[in-house]
Amino acid sequence: MKTHAPAASSSSSSPSATRTAELDCLVVGAGPAGLTAATYLARFHRRAVVVDAGRSRARWIPTSHNCPGFPFGVAGPALLEKLRAQAVGYGAEIVSGRIARLERDGDAFIACADDGTRWTARYVILATGIVDQMPSMPGLEDAIARNVVRMCAVCDAYEASDDRIAVYAPADVAIRHAVFLRTFSRNVVAVRSEAGEPSDACARLAQEARVSVLPVARSLEHDGRCCVFRLEDDSVHRFDTVYPVLGCNAQSELATALGAQVDENGELHVDGHQQTSVDGLFAIGDIVSALNQISVAVGHAAIAATSVHNRLPPNFREDPEAQPPSAAELPSPGGA
């Protein structure tokens, strides 16, 4: 087994080396949440490493128009690059890899990567996100890049205002999302992704919002400008925009293996400091049971990183010539 500890200088690297010093904090995941936490921790002069498997949801974003501070929009990959440059610029170390196991070791945690690299850390911040269930469709990535398939109505329904919109999901889910989208367009329908009738409550919602519920789709394609559904009754329907809502997999296994509590979607419950129900284990961003948005993820990150800093032993600036105080002279750590 290799053991990895932070390098003295800023870097973005592959895991390799051999030091055993305990980190102040290990951050798992380098999407907007994890990268922001890394910037905060580095600016608190804390020893933190970020380990990342490289699959941020933000990489799918063609242009985000609701990200604060970008009045002309920002592409997901460009935003990730800026957040990474900011973290590394303050000395954060970002390592490529996937944490496969997280264990308790007294007051600390031991994290093991797929390749056997191990980190010991006093605190861990999980920023592992979710993975969307995508529809089966030729050229899906291209469809998202061209905004004919969109993944998040809160993010970008404004840009689809007055489009012909379909929500593709099981009946009740499709109706609830379609009703939300009626704020943006008169022309919204629900297309069933599987057999099944809507509940009475959802059927009423659909009627009140004038949302039609179409039969189950047999196929979904796009031609670069529109999406085309072929339904099980052989009818063909074209839409400017399709929102698939097929569920997602919360990447919370590292936490649940330690007993952390999750909601019905597998997303983590946290307290006001972003701490999970496991002491010392924090969670931020989409993996938390909350609104899945970049602005929420970076807010979570600020709260968690500050809580971690406040719970760690003080790291006072000292005169390099002076003798360090003995442990008995140090105050006990303050609360976050």
Ligand SMILES: Cc1cc2nc3c(=O)[nH]c(=O)nc-3n(C[C@H](O)[C@H](O)[C@H](O)COP(=O)(O)OP(=O)(O)OC[C@H]3O[C@@H](n4cnc5c(N)ncnc54)[C@H](O)[C@@H]3O)c2cc1C
């Ligand atoms: C098409 C699309 C458009 C969107 N548009 C917008 C928008 O306009 N505005 C907006 O606010 N939001 C938008 N979002 C949502 C936004 O992308 C997410 O809210 C945001 O990326 C969440 O950040 P995060 O850091 O929590 O998770 P992510 O960005 O998903 O990052 C999680 C990271 O953790 C890594 N990871 C997971 N497990 C492990 C492990 N075990 N070990 C190591 N690394 C691991 C992953 O590989 C990934 O790199 C959009 C999403 C999509 C799909």
